[in-house]
Amino acid sequence: MANEILAAILSFFIPGLGQAYAGDIKKGVIFFVIAVVIAIISFLTAFLLSFLSLIFAIYAAYDAYKMVA
Structure with missing residues (x-):
């Protein structure tokens, strides 16, 4: 099972991860x-x-968090 916080952190530093x-x-x-x-x-x-680029990284982190939640 995926962790929402980890997904958000991964996507913040490397969008898409x-x-x-x-x-x-x-x-x-x-x-x-x-x-x-x-x-x-x-x-x-x-x-x-x-x-x-910063705004997109924040959005990618939010999206990854919502995908796992």
């Missing part, structure tokens, strides 16, 4: 790819979008 831990590999890969794209865009725009 919590979703994969919760059993949805496809959603985990999608979240991870989105996070990588956001990171690349943030890097290319001199980190102006780093706040967006």
Whole structure:
């Protein structure tokens, strides 16, 4: 049985990992790819979008928590 807090923590640090831990590999890969794209865009725009990356990580953690709960 998956742990909600662990899923949220995993997904906060590596978006998509919590979703994969919760059993949805496809959603985990999608979240991870989105996070990588956001990171690349943030890097290319001199980190102006780093706040967006933080918001997405928080959402990914929340989503992973809700998936397990």
